[in-house]
Amino acid sequence: MIKVFLVEDEFAIREGIKKTINWERDGFELVGEAGDGEMAYPKILKTEPDILITDIKMPFMDGLELSKLVKKELPNIKIVILSGFDDFEYAKEAISIGVEEYILKPVSEDSLMGELKKIAERILEEKQEEESLAKYMEEREEVRILEQQKFLHDMIDGRITVQESLTKGKELGIDIAAEWYDIVLMQIIPKEQAQSELNEYSYKKEEIYAKVKELDAKKEHVFLYEQAGDVMCFLEKADTCEELQENIDAGVDELRQLVNEYPDMLLYLSIGKPVDRIRDVNLSYDDASRRFSERYMKEGSFVFSYFDKSEENVSKTQQKDNININNLDISKISQRSTLNFLRNGSLPEVDDFVEDYFESMGEEAIESFMLRQYVLLGSLLSAVSFLESIGVERSDISDYLGELNDTMNYTDSVERAGNYMKSLFARVIEYRNQMTGKKYTEIIEKARNYIQENYQNEDMSLQSVASNVNVSSNHFSTIFRKETGETFIEYLTTVRMDKAKELLICTSMKTSEVGFEVGYKDPHYFSYIFKKIQGMSPKEYRKMKKES
Numbered sequence: 001m002i003k004v005f006l007v008e009d010e011f012a013i014r015e016g017i018k019k020t021i022n023w024e025r026d027g028f029e030l031v032g033e034a035g036d037g038e039m040a041y042p043k044i045l046k047t048e049p050d051i052l053i054t055d056i057k058m059p060f061m062d063g064l065e066l067s068k069l070v071k072k073e074l075p076n077i078k079i080v081i082l083s084g085f086d087d088f089e090y091a092k093e094a095i096s097i098g099v100e101e102y103i104l105k106p107v108s109e110d111s112l113m114g115e116l117k118k119i120a121e122r123i124l125e126e127k128q129e130e131e132s133l134a135k136y137m138e139e140r141e142e143v144r145i146l147e148q149q150k151f152l153h154d155m156i157d158g159r160i161t162v163q164e165s166l167t168k169g170k171e172l173g174i175d176i177a178a179e180w181y182d183i184v185l186m187q188i189i190p191k192e193q194a195q196s197e198l199n200e201y202s203y204k205k206e207e208i209y210a211k212v213k214e215l216d217a218k219k220e221h222v223f224l225y226e227q228a229g230d231v232m233c234f235l236e237k238a239d240t241c242e243e244l245q246e247n248i249d250a251g252v253d254e255l256r257q258l259v260n261e262y263p264d265m266l267l268y269l270s271i272g273k274p275v276d277r278i279r280d281v282n283l284s285y286d287d288a289s290r291r292f293s294e295r296y297m298k299e300g301s302f303v304f305s306y307f308d309k310s311e312e313n314v315s316k317t318q319q320k321d322n323i324n325i326n327n328l329d330i331s332k333i334s335q336r337s338t339l340n341f342l343r344n345g346s347l348p349e350v351d352d353f354v355e356d357y358f359e360s361m362g363e364e365a366i367e368s369f370m371l372r373q374y375v376l377l378g379s380l381l382s383a384v385s386f387l388e389s390i391g392v393e394r395s396d397i398s399d400y401l402g403e404l405n406d407t408m409n410y411t412d413s414v415e416r417a418g419n420y421m422k423s424l425f426a427r428v429i430e431y432r433n434q435m436t437g438k439k440y441t442e443i444i445e446k447a448r449n450y451i452q453e454n455y456q457n458e459d460m461s462l463q464s465v466a467s468n469v470n471v472s473s474n475h476f477s478t479i480f481r482k483e484t485g486e487t488f489i490e491y492l493t494t495v496r497m498d499k500a501k502e503l504l505i506c507t508s509m510k511t512s513e514v515g516f517e518v519g520y521k522d523p524h525y526f527s528y529i530f531k532k533i534q535g536m537s538p539k540e541y542r543k544m545k546k547e548s
Contacts, residue, residue, distance in 0.1 A: 001029040002120045005047060007040040007054040007066065008033075008082065013105075017053070020109045027120065037061030037069075044070055049077065050123050051116065056083040056094075067097045076126070078119045082107060132528035139489050142462055142477055146487065148172050149225035152235060156183065158282040165278055174223055176278065178237035180244045182306075183272040183284040185292045186212075186232040186255065189344065191264050204262055205230065206472045211258055221247055226474055231292075235281065241274055245307055252303060259301065268295040270304040293352035296341040297360055338382035342428055350429065354421045358414065372417045376407035379421050383428045390435060400431065443469045444483045447476070448491075455495050458521045462488045496520070497533050504542045511538045 004023070008014035014033060023030050031047040034040035038060040044052060052070060056063040067079050078100040094102050101115050151172055155165045169176045188205050212232065216222050223235045234251070238244035248271055259267040272288030275281060291304035341353050361371070380401075387397045398405060404427065410420035446469050454460055465488065466476035480488050496518040503514045515526025515538075530538050 002027055002051060002116075002123060003029050003031045003047065003049040004051045004053060004116070005031055005040070005044050005049040006033045007035075007037060007052070007058070007063065009035050009055055009058040011035070013055075017112070021113060026113060026117065028116065037063065037066030040066060041069060045073055048074060051078045051080065051100075051119055053080045053082065053112075056081050064093055064097065067094070067099060071098055078123060080115060080119070128524040129528070132522075132525045135522075135525055136529065136532070139493075142489050143487050144172070146477065146481060148174060148223075152223055152225040152233070153227075155278075156233065156235065156281050156285050158279070162278045175220075176223070176235070176237060178221075179239045180237065180241050180274055180276050181278065181281050181284060182236045182244055182248060182274045183281065183288045184234040184236060184248060184251070185270045185272075185288045186234065187230060187268045187292075187295065187344075188259065189266045189268070191266055204265060206474075208259065208262060208265065209472070209474065212255065215254060215258075222251065226478070230472075230475065233285070241276075244274055248307070252305075256301075267301040268292070268298070268304075269302075270295070271306050273306045289349070290352045293345075293349045294356045294360075296345060296353060297337040297357065338379055338425075339386055342382060342386040342425065342432070345425075345429060347426060347429055347433075350422050350425050354418055354425065357421070358418060367414065369411060372411045372414070373407070376411060376417055376420055379424055380405070380407055383424055386428060387431065390432065392431075401427065440479045440483060443471060443476070444480060447480065451492055451495055455492065455499065456517065456519045458519050460492065460519065493529065493533065497530065500526075500530060500538070501534075501541065504538055505545050514538065 001024075006014060006017060008017065014035070018030065018033065021028075028051075031049050032040075032043045034043060036058045037054070040054070041061070052067070054063040054066055063081055063083075067081070070077060070079070079098070080101045080103060081094050081099050082103055082105055084105045100119055103112070103115065151160075151168055151174065154160050155169070155176070160168065165176060188208050190205070209226075209230070209232065213224070216224055216234070221237050224232055226232055236244060236248055236251075238247055252269060252271075255267060255269065259265055270288045270292035272284035272286075272291075275284045287306060288304075291306075294304060295302060337357065341349075345353060361375075383401070384394070384397055387400075388394065392400075401424070403409075404420070404424050407420065410416045447465050450465055450468050451460070462477055463473045466473040469476065471479075477488060480491070484491060486494075499518045500514050503509055503517060504511075507514075509517070511527065512523035515521075515523050515530075518526075520526035520529070527537055530541070534541055536544070
């Protein structure tokens with residue numbers, strides 16, 4: 001129903017309009033009336049009609065003044081002026097206000113209803129346009145999120161200037177202006193992660209990350225993006241360093257409480273050094289990243305915090321003072337921490353991990369020739385074990401590692417031992433990434449096939465396709481764009497539009513039927529999307545193709 005409000009100071013005319021028109025029959029609802037603008041104004045704001053019919057000459061507040069006030073509060077309202085004055089100045093002012101129609105009295109039922117129906121059609125078209133735009137923007141949310149994440153990545157990585165950071169951030173709805181900044185890295189890992197698992201899809205991990213995003217979406221002082229390997233990067237900002245630490249402490253407590261609800265998951269957090277310039281955010285990131293590499297050597301959940309210096313120093317002192325080479329269980333250290341790193345670590349983390357690995361044993365211990373032998377042998381065994389776990393034959397492993405099979409050539413110094421481990425782990429992770437790349441290609445191919453077979457399904461979404469190929473929706477969104485060069489929604493829309501064009505040319509189906517056939521149950525939305533993509537309506541496209 002289209003809501004109408006009537007303002008007319010002459011009672012007889014007002015009653016005549018009210019009673020002679022069958023409002024409901026023609027799809028209208030008379031929601032209120034008044035004898036002058038002053039009395040009408042608060043009622044109009046309360047009822048929010050689609051159409052206002054008002055006389056131009058009234059006591060206390062005339063129709064033009066009322067129209068100005070109403071248009072200011074309800075900009076989409078359509079106004080019809082009734083006037084007994086064929087005065088150009090009145091009409092000119094009415095047009096400047098945005099009045100829809102200027103009708104001279106006396107007005108008949110048919111002529112008034114005729115004008116109202118024309119206006120109603122325009123209202124419905126505008127509402128459909130608004131609904132289509134809202135739905136389109138909802139579908140474009142994936143693109144917006146990816147753009148925000150790319151911006152945050154580039155800004156934190158120092159790839160864009162301070163000015164670009166401020167302007168581009170504002171365009172994307174990210175206000176990063178502040179006095180202090182800090183980076184926090186987070187990763188969730190299952191406690192009992194299978195040996196062959198390469199960051200496989202985890203419903204629990206996906207659920208936790210979704211809750212984290214929901215919590216942080218309500219905060220104005222933190223922004224986040226996801227990195228490879230399901231690592232979340234938080235950019236915290238504040239006006240003082242004290243406020244920054246308070247916000248981070250509160251966030252850490254919140255994350256701990258959240259992950260405590262999942263006893264089979266581990267939480268790792270690393271808080272970088274706070275900085276007071278946007279251009280130095282990458283330094284905070286480097287600090288957080290260096291500490292974060294130590295997570296592979298921890299038994300349970302752990303927070304690496306720049307703010308908690310005492311704990312870090314005590315820990316390292318104890319490790320150095322209490323070291324006893326005879327009591328070290330090297331095989332356990334190697335198998336647990338190195339396998340964990342080979343499974344989840346990244347190439348940029350290799351140097352930090354190896355250095356932290358050696359440092360954790362203490363200088364006295366690692367200076368031992370025998371210990372270096374054990375460490376390198378344990379690292380090699382971890383590498384072989386990991387490669388076997390992802391399906392590589394032992395003979396192929398030997399060929400792939402080549403000179404790195406002989407650990408004895410690298411045990412003569414701590415430096416050479418460290419370089420050996422770095423080369424070994426880098427080579428294994430590169431191979432793992434190649435395997436993962438092939439796996440991603442298979443995932444994308446499977447997703448494309450699924451889309452091609454099910455594009456008619458209106459409910460198809462990023463989440464449903466990601467679930468079908470057994471990866472998290474965020475991870476799928478990232479790898480789909482990387483592998484195809486377009487977002488999921490862009491690809492799906494292209495598939496649907498190509499099918500729609502084919503049906504428009506080769507069949508006599510109605511436009512609404514074509515839309516339904518390619519996955520758009522709302523014909524208005526189908527026409528909206530088609531015109532946005534093709535630059536013309538479906539009917540215009542069909543006519544053009546038939547004439548060509």
